[in-house]
Amino acid sequence: MNNGSPRYNRDVHVDVCLLLEGTYPYVRGGVSTWVKQLIEGMPDLSFSIIFLGASPDDYDEPAYSIPDNVKHIEIHYLMDSDDEPQQKKKLFARKSDKAALFERNSQLHNMLTDSEKQSTPVPAEVIRDFTSLATGEYAITRADLFHSDDSWNAIRAKYVDAPEGLDFNHFFWSVRTMHGPLFTLAKIADNAPSANMYHSVSTGYAGYLGAMLKSKTGAPYIISEHGIYTKEREIDLAHVDWIPEDLDPFKVGLDDSMGYLRQTWIRFFRSLGRMSYSAADHIYTLYNGNRLRQIEDGAPESLLTIIPNGVSVANLSRFRRADDAPVPPVLALIGRIVPIKDIKTFVRAMRIIVAKVPDAKGWLVGPEEEDPAYVAECKALVESFGLEDSVQFMGFQKLTDIFPQIGLTVLTSVSEGQPLTTLEGFAAGIPTVTTDVGSCSELIYGDTAEDRAIGAAGAMVPIANPAAFAEAVIPLLTDADKWREARDAGINRVEKYYDEKDMLERYQSIYTHNIALAKAHAEIAQLKQAGAR
Numbered sequence: 001m002n003n004g005s006p007r008y009n010r011d012v013h014v015d016v017c018l019l020l021e022g023t024y025p026y027v028r029g030g031v032s033t034w035v036k037q038l039i040e041g042m043p044d045l046s047f048s049i050i051f052l053g054a055s056p057d058d059y060d061e062p063a064y065s066i067p068d069n070v071k072h073i074e075i076h077y078l079m080d081s082d083d084e085p086q087q088k089k090k091l092f093a094r095k096s097d098k099a100a101l102f103e104r105n106s107q108l109h110n111m112l113t114d115s116e117k118q119s120t121p122v123p124a125e126v127i128r129d130f131t132s133l134a135t136g137e138y139a140i141t142r143a144d145l146f147h148s149d150d151s152w153n154a155i156r157a158k159y160v161d162a163p164e165g166l167d168f169n170h171f172f173w174s175v176r177t178m179h180g181p182l183f184t185l186a187k188i189a190d191n192a193p194s195a196n197m198y199h200s201v202s203t204g205y206a207g208y209l210g211a212m213l214k215s216k217t218g219a220p221y222i223i224s225e226h227g228i229y230t231k232e233r234e235i236d237l238a239h240v241d242w243i244p245e246d247l248d249p250f251k252v253g254l255d256d257s258m259g260y261l262r263q264t265w266i267r268f269f270r271s272l273g274r275m276s277y278s279a280a281d282h283i284y285t286l287y288n289g290n291r292l293r294q295i296e297d298g299a300p301e302s303l304l305t306i307i308p309n310g311v312s313v314a315n316l317s318r319f320r321r322a323d324d325a326p327v328p329p330v331l332a333l334i335g336r337i338v339p340i341k342d343i344k345t346f347v348r349a350m351r352i353i354v355a356k357v358p359d360a361k362g363w364l365v366g367p368e369e370e371d372p373a374y375v376a377e378c379k380a381l382v383e384s385f386g387l388e389d390s391v392q393f394m395g396f397q398k399l400t401d402i403f404p405q406i407g408l409t410v411l412t413s414v415s416e417g418q419p420l421t422t423l424e425g426f427a428a429g430i431p432t433v434t435t436d437v438g439s440c441s442e443l444i445y446g447d448t449a450e451d452r453a454i455g456a457a458g459a460m461v462p463i464a465n466p467a468a469f470a471e472a473v474i475p476l477l478t479d480a481d482k483w484r485e486a487r488d489a490g491i492n493r494v495e496k497y498y499d500e501k502d503m504l505e506r507y508q509s510i511y512t513h514n515i516a517l518a519k520a521h522a523e524i525a526q527l528k529q530a531g532a533r
Contacts, residue, residue, distance in 0.1 A: 010193055012071045014046040015515050017195035017213075021052040021206035025062040025073075028367060028396055029335060031201055031226050032063070033420055034309065040067050041504040045511060048072035048193045052205050054079045058370075072193050078181035078205060101140050102150040105133055106157070112271040121300045122278040130275070131215040134186035142183040146176060163260050174261050178268050185209045189216055196518040197221065197511070200276065203229040204269060207276025214279045218521070220514035223276060224284040224307075226417035227438070228293050233269045235340055235415055237262050274298035281514070286418040287439035287447075308439075310503030311423045313495055319403045320429030320491070323484060329477045331408040331433070332363040334399070334421040338371045342435075343378045345412040345466050351385045352470035357477055362391045365402055403428040407477055413437050414463050423498050426490030431483060432458040433472045443493070451497065457490035 024035035039047055047070045053059055056077050066073065108126055133140050145151050155175050159168055185205060189212040197220040200210040207223060214221035277283060277299035284307050285291050291304050321327075331353075335341050343364065350362040368375045375393075382391045394402075399421070409425035409432045416438035423443065425432055434440040444460050446452035459472035476483050 009072045010074075010191075012046075012048070013194040013196075014048045014071050015196050016045060016511060017048045017050065017193055017198050019050050019052070019198060019200040019206040019210050019213075021202050021204055022054070023201065024051075025049070025064045025066060026051065026053065026059040027336075027370075028063045030420065034226065035201060036064055037310075037500060037504070038507060039070060041500070042508055042511070043067070043069050045069060045515075046071050048195060049074070050188060050192070050206075050209065051075050052209070053077050060369075074188075074193070076184055076188055078184055079177075097138070098140075098144070098148070099150050101133060101138075102154050104129065105140065106154055108133075112274065119296055119298055120274075121298055122274050124278070127211050127275050127279050128215050131189070131212045134182060135190050135212065135216060139186070142180060145179060145183070166260060170261065174264065178265060181205055182208070185212060189213055192217075195219065197514040199224065200280075201226070203273040203276040204233070205272065208272045211275045211279035214281075219518055220281050221279060222282045222284065222510065222514065223280045225290065225294065226286060226309075227415060228290060228297070228417075230266075230269050230273045230297055231293065232340065232415055234266050237265050239339055270297060277303070282510075284510075287442055289439060290417065307503060307506050308498055309418045309420055309423060310498050310500035311420060311427050311494065312500045313427045313498075316403070316424055316427035317429075317491075319400070320487075327407040327477065327480055327483050328405055329357055329359050330361045330363060330406040331410045331473060331477070332365050332402055332406045333410050333412065334365045334402070335411070335413070335419075336366050336370055337364060337368045337375045337378060337393070339374055340413060340415055342412045342414050342464060343374075344381055345435075345464050345469065346410070347378060347381050347385065347387065347391055348466035349412070349469040349473070350387055350391050352466060353473055353477075354387065354390045356470075356474055360390065360477060362387075363394050363402070363406065364392065365394045365397050367396050368393065399424060399428075403430060406430060407483065408433060408458070408473065410469075410473070411435060411437070411440070412463075412469060416440065418443070423494055426457060426494035426498075429487050429491055431476060431486035431490050433469065433476065434458070434460050435463045435469075436460050437463065446493065447497075451493065454492045454496075455489035456486060457493055458486045 018035065018039075020035065023030070024032040049070060049072070051073065053075070054077065108130055111126060112122065155172055158175070159166075159171050162171060185208060188209060192213055198210050198213050198217075200206045200221070200223050202225060203223065207229070210221050210223065213219065274297065277294065277297070280303060282305065283294065283299055283303045284305055285294060286308055287306060291306060294304060295301050333341070333343070333346050337343055346362065346364070350360070353360050353362070364378075379393065382388060403425070407430070409421055409430055411419060411422065411432070411434040413419075413435055414437065416434075418439040419434070422432050422434065422440070426443075432444065434444065440460055442451075444457050446454055458476065461468040461472050476486060
C-alpha cells in the first residue's frame with residue numbers, strides 16, 4: 001500500500017471505476033469500510049475512484065491507505081465549483097437553438113416530477129437527453145444556468161407554480177444551488193477515466209454520474225445501495241437550517257410537515273435516484289426492506305438482487321470471551337457523531353441506565369468532525385445530566401482495541417442500512433441493542449424460520465425512546481446467562497449468513513461477468529471498425 005495520498009493517472013485503463021459520494025477514502029466506517037473490503041478483497045482487479053464531496057473544508061487527508069490495485073483517484077467538490085473553468089462548447093448559430101435546449105430541459109423536468117410516475121422507471125431516452133443537454137457538443141453550460149435569459153425565464157416559469165408569497169430570491173438561489181453540481185458531474189463524465197465497468201455505491205450525485213457515464217460510454221453500470229440515499233436526504237432536509245422557515249412557510253406537497261422548498265429538494269434527489277436506478281444494468285441491495293423502498297422509489301424490480309454485508313469472522317473471532325469471563329458494563333455506540341445516529345437519545349438512555357447500574361459506561365466511538373455544532377450539543381447534554389464520568393466521547397478508535405473492553409454494541413439511529421459494526425460485534429462475541437431501523441430486526445432476531453431458530457442476538461427498541469432503550473440494555477449488562485445466550489445467537493448468525501468471504505465471492509463473480517461483457521463488446525466494436533476501413 002502507498003502512504004494514502006491521492007494518485008492521478010488518467011491514462012490507465014482499469015477493471016472497475018468506483019463512484020463514491022462522501023465516503024471512502026476520506027470518511028471512516030460504514031460504507032467506507034465496505035468499499036475498503038471490496039478493493040482489498042480483490043487484489044487481482046484494478047480500480048479507479050471518482051470521489052465526490054461537498055466542499056474541501058469538509059475533508060482532511062485520506063482516512064485510509066490506498067491499496068496498490070487502485071490505479072487512479074480524482075477528487076471533486078460539488079458545492080465549491082462556481083468558479084471552475086468551463087469546458088468550451090460550440091456556439092449556436094441561432095439564439096433560438098439554445099432556447100430549444102431549455103425547452104427540452106423543461107419538458108424532461110416535467111416528466112420526472114409527474115406525481116403519477118414517481119414510482120416508475122425513467123425511460124432510457126430521458127436519461128440520454130439529459131446527458132446530452134449537459135455533455136453534448138452543443139450543451140447547456142453552468143454559465144447559461146446562472147446568467148442566460150433562457151435560464152431566467154425557465155426559473156420564473158417554475159416559480160409561478162410555487163405558493164403565493166414565496167420569496168423569489170430564495171427560490172432562485174435554491175434552484176441554482178441544487179443544479180450547479182450537475183455541471184461538475186457533466187465535466188467529470190466528459191473526462192472520466194477509462195474502465196471496463198462503473199460501480200456507484202449510492203444513488204444521488206454519484207448515482208447520476210453513473211447514469212451519465214452509462215449513457216456516454218455504454219459500459220456496464222451497477223449500483224450497490226446500503227442506506228437508501230433519498231430517504232437519508234429527506235431526514236437531513238427535515239433538520240437543515242439553510243432553508244429558513246420564515247422564508248418557507250407554506251405546507252404543501254408530499255408531506256404537510258415540510259415546506260415547499262424542502263419538498264423541491266426532496267423531489268430533486270428522488271429524480272436523481274430514479275435516473276440512477278433506471279440507467280443501471282443491475283442494482284444490489286442489503287436486505288428486503290431496502291429492496292421494497294427502492295421499488296417504491298422507481299427501481300425496476302427485475303434489476304434488484306439482495307447481497308448482505310459480510311465481516312471477517314475468522315479475524316474477529318479471536319476477541320470472543322470465555323464463558324466464565326465477566327461482562328464489562330460498557331456499551332459502545334460506534335459511528336459518526338451526527339444527528340441521524342440520534343446520539344441524544346443514547347445520552348438520555350445512559351442517564352436511566354446509570355441510575356440502575358452505577359458502574360455502567362457509555363462510549364461514543366467515532367469521528368466528530370462532520371457536524372461540530374451537533375457534537376457540542378451532545379456534550380452539553382452530557383454535562384447537563386452530570387454524566388461526564390459515565391459517557392465518554394472516544395473519537396475514532398480501532399475496533400480491535402474497543403471490542404475487548406465492551407459488553408454491548410448499540411445503535412440509537414433513526415436510519416440505517418445493515419450496520420457493519422453490529423455484525424462485527426457478533427463475530428467478536430458481543431451482542432447488541434439497536435433501534436428498529438434498517439435490517440436490525442433481521443440481524444437480531446433472524447429473517448427466515450431457520451434463522452429465527454438461532455435465537456435473539458440482543459434486543460431492538462423503537463426509535464427516540466430512551467426509556468425503552470435503557471430497559472433493553474440493563475438485563476443484558478446485569479444477567480450473565482442472558483448475555484451469553486444473546487452472544488451465542490449473534491455468533492451463530494454471523495457465521496452462517498454474514499461471512500465476508502461469501503460477499504466477496506458474489507461481487508467477484510459480478511465483476512468478472514461485467515468485465516468479460518465489456519471486453520467482448522470492445523472486441524466487436526474493433527472488428528466493426530476494422531471492417532469499415
